[in-house]
Amino acid sequence: MKFGGTSMAGTERIRRVANIVRAQAANNSEVAVVVSAMAGETDRLVNFCREANALYDPAEYDVVVSSGEQVTSGLLALTLQSLGCKARSWLGWQMPMKTVEAHSKARVSTIDAPDMIASMEAGEIAVCPGFQGVSDEGRVTTLGRGGSDTSAVAVAAAVKADRCDIYTDVDGVYTTDPRIVAKARKLKAVTYEEMLELASVGAKVLQTRSVGLAMKAGVRIQVLSSFVGEDAVPADELPGTLIVSDEEMELMVERGEMERQLVTGIAHDKNEAKVTLTRVPDKPGAVADIFAPLADASINVDMIIQNVGRDKGETDVTFTVPGADLARTQALLDDRREDIGFNRIITDSKVAKISVVGVGMKSHAGVASTMFSALSDRGINIQAISTSEIKVSVLIDEDETELAVRVLHTAYGLDAAD
Amino acid sequence: MKFGGTSMAGTERIRRVANIVRAQAANNSEVAVVVSAMAGETDRLVNFCREANALYDPAEYDVVVSSGEQVTSGLLALTLQSLGCKARSWLGWQMPMKTVEAHSKARVSTIDAPDMIASMEAGEIAVCPGFQGVSDEGRVTTLGRGGSDTSAVAVAAAVKADRCDIYTDVDGVYTTDPRIVAKARKLKAVTYEEMLELASVGAKVLQTRSVGLAMKAGVRIQVLSSFVGEDAVPADELPGTLIVSDEEMELMVERGEMERQLVTGIAHDKNEAKVTLTRVPDKPGAVADIFAPLADASINVDMIIQNVGRDKGETDVTFTVPGADLARTQALLDDRREDIGFNRIITDSKVAKISVVGVGMKSHAGVASTMFSALSDRGINIQAISTSEIKVSVLIDEDETELAVRVLHTAYGLDAAD
CATH class of the missing domain: 3.40.1160.10 (Acetylglutamate kinase-like)
Incomplete structure (x- = not known):
């Protein structure tokens, strides 16, 4: 006890x-x-x-x-x-x-x-x-x-x-x-x-x-x-x-003590911050140049997306870090702007991570697509996605946190009977 | 340290x-x-x-x-x-x-x-x-x-x-x-x-x-x-x-780092209380009947005097205990009044013990008599006396504590030069 x-x-x-x-x-x-x-x-x-x-x-x-x-x-x-x-x-x-x-x-x-x-x-x-x-x-x-x-x-x-x-x-x-x-x-x-x-x-x-x-x-x-x-x-x-x-x-x-569930729970986390580096050279080693110094500083990088940029040979890199580490992240990357070769650093701490979690999804497809369409039906824009064996997470606008959680709770049939 | x-x-x-x-x-x-x-x-x-x-x-x-x-x-x-x-x-x-x-x-x-x-x-x-x-x-x-x-x-x-x-x-x-x-x-x-x-x-x-x-x-x-x-x-x-x-x-x-002193210091203690039992039978074992129960109760008896009483075959017994133990002492003795056979119990917590202390007195007589005459010269009445190898203590009225300490400090030549 x-x-x-x-x-x-x-x-x-x-x-x-x-x-x-x-x-x-x-x-x-x-x-x-x-x-x-x-x-x-x-x-x-x-x-x-x-x-x-x-x-x-x-x-x-x-x-x-x-x-x-x-x-x-x-x-x-x-x-x-x-x-x-x-x-x-x-x-x-x-x-x-x-x-x-x-x-x-x-x-x-x-x-x-x-x-x-x-x-x-x-x-x-x-x-x-x-x-x-x-x-x-x-x-x-x-x-x-x-x-x-x-x-x-x-x-x-x-x-x-x-x-x-x-x-x-x-x-x-x-x-x-x-x-x-x-x-x-x-x-x-x-x-x-x-x-x-x-x-x-x-x-x-x-x-x-x-x-x-x-x-x-x-x-x-x-x-x-x-x-x-x-x-x-x-x-x-x-x-x-x-x-x-x-x-x-x-x-x-x-x-029969438990019902088999596809999704067990929906979690949210408003303590993430999003960082985007624009026009990073699209060449081998560029991404390592970004994330190695963050790892050295014990900053936990979570979601990572790489978008093809407007110009050839360049790409935008977006990722999330804990909100408390945002200032440190920005300083570390600013110091290495020359080495990494990015153009601008854009940050946004008004984001939230919403995750659906369940061991059931190991053996069932379709969990992620249910999530995406439920959110899209309500006009909620997904800024990034990450997945593990038993979890799908999306990054959205912080203001839509509560709405997203309610929508997903219903979509996965988790609402208690009245 | x-x-x-x-x-x-x-x-x-x-x-x-x-x-x-x-x-x-x-x-x-x-x-x-x-x-x-x-x-x-x-x-x-x-x-x-x-x-x-x-x-x-x-x-x-x-x-x-x-x-x-x-x-x-x-x-x-x-x-x-x-x-x-x-x-x-x-x-x-x-x-x-x-x-x-x-x-x-x-x-x-x-x-x-x-x-x-x-x-x-x-x-x-x-x-x-x-x-x-x-x-x-x-x-x-x-x-x-x-x-x-x-x-x-x-x-x-x-x-x-x-x-x-x-x-x-x-x-x-x-x-x-x-x-x-x-x-x-x-x-x-x-x-x-x-x-x-x-x-x-x-x-x-x-x-x-x-x-x-x-x-x-x-x-x-x-x-x-x-x-x-x-x-x-x-x-x-x-x-x-x-x-x-x-x-x-x-x-x-x-x-030559220290001067040889007869008396090293004068201490006082206002936390004593005096107890007198009147008309205790003057026979072997009577005193043991009084002090054994106090010892059993871990009450520290200090000075003890026995005066011949007014009637033959009887005596008054006076002793001191820590003031904090006075109530307990009284209760213990009241319980044993029959066995001990005393007449009255008289207590006084308005007393003080004054002690002169010094290793010098081991080899010098006259320390006690200096004390008694110095106090007597100022009209301070001594109610009880106890001595050890390096200490002489007297019991006096609590109101005379400061006077007694000052008188003795001067009498033994302890006052600092002006």
Whole structure:
């Protein structure tokens, strides 16, 4: 069970979390809980570090910022004890949660936690601080902001959990953003790949890295809401959305627990920006000259289109980057204008990426053409297209985001019955 | 070097501490620093624990409250780095600072810190969180409130430090409280025993336990002020008060660095309360009946006098206890009135204990009689007396505290020259 910073913000809320944990433990379960720091606490600690040293040593940064989760794990153990449960905290170095030593953005390497498992088998609830680990050199590490989801999946893998329940402020994964489409439906299950595609295009329920780790380790995740009112019930009786392997999804369909869907969900992302370089020489190596420096600067280029230009031997190149990297992208390319040989650089951050996602499209053609004609019927202009095995994305004018999402939600038959 | 919570309260103050540390390190020294949590932080964390669980598990309490020192040790390491020093933090479990597992009031057993010593020899400043340790079972422990002084002495012993500099909000140990006697003088040195007697009667510069450990481990302590203005200078050039062994003190006197004194200081303590039981049967075992239950309840009885009462076979028994324990003492004795067989219980918390302390009195008679006549000359009534090898204490009316201290300070020739 994993609880985020909003759920852990203060002793009153920690008591509500403890009630949820107790209900699950009472339901014949051995339970490990992973917790975030109180909301706002990590920011406070990060600010201290910045004040102390603008160019901070990530090893000492980790010592400072990991303390927030240490506090909440101790407090949750205490609160569980006050409710009559046996519980104890297991800090990153106590488990140990071994990570590769890349301070402030470490990756979990192994958790070999025989003592913790023995304690759980003896009926003690294990309470683990998220976000923190320990390096081979015995130093405190952290997994990067939002790393507690990853901690939870790693702990679930280590204790061979039946399920990793991630409690959030939403009660599951929806076919699309319910704030845009009132008829959006909560999904009973999605596959890891679908979740990754949905997350990467803006449905920010889970940290992407945690889904990748769950897929690799075969951990079943359940996303569900921590806002369950006064009477805490075990998660078994309050299902959210399961995130499972392709195989399990196949079994669920065979058993009639899930309907087979061509498209699982529609995601949108307004944080993209479009860049066009005009009159780039149409010769081998020209495109590499553009994208190599961006890759070196860790700028993620997504959609790429090359149009034949007005003059022979020249072409326009269009691509998208994260909006936050637009200024850097422009500066990098301006510096290389001579080498690359383009004429003008045109940028547009008023664009949105709309994606339809579903494992079903692996075996079915026609998903993309349904998308194009549904959008075209409503006069929505497609500026770029990219596809993967289980996703089709298009770039459109940002102002048409909501309209496009609604049109596609209906076109793929995802609207809930009235 | 040890810095308390006031010195560590915020990144601005931590920068001042870092300047002091850097000045010392630049003075051809290998330095380990022990730090407290930011002022107020430990209280905040203790309150969280109380809210979570009124009867808290001390093991989890330790996990929560030890985080305050973790934060300041990381921040001081970062700040030292920003000033161009090499520095790293060593948490209790990293050193390791092994303690006997008595959570929330652990005692240091051993520190065997070869890695930390190697790092210091390589020129890195070691920054250690005070107050925290680790048990043989690998759990976080804390040394009890104010335990950071003890941590500092333990670290000093482990690294075989020449000196343990404890920075406080006073600049040394004085012959008496300078707020009472304007002519009080800062002492160049006192012995461990003198410091223990001065501390136990109210001169709260250092935690008593830390002085006991220093005496056992032969660690020379220096008490000095952390408020040194903008220009940080190494402690070698800014002496406070040294706390040393009898032997070193003897050497300092022989070398003419110290004058031989009969009395080193005058301490006062208004936190005592006087209890009188009237008409206690004057028979063997009666006194044991009174004090055994108080000892069982961990109430520290200090001065004891027995007066013959008005009637034969009966006696009045008077003693002092800490003012905070007065109510408990009264309740315990009331419960046993029948068994003990006393008539009335009379209490008085408007008393003060005045002590003259000095190793010199071991070899000189007349110290006590000087005290009694000096007080009697000013009409100050002595209600009780207790003595040790290097201390004479009297109990007087609380209103006469300041007068008594001034009279004695002059009587023993301690006043500074004008």
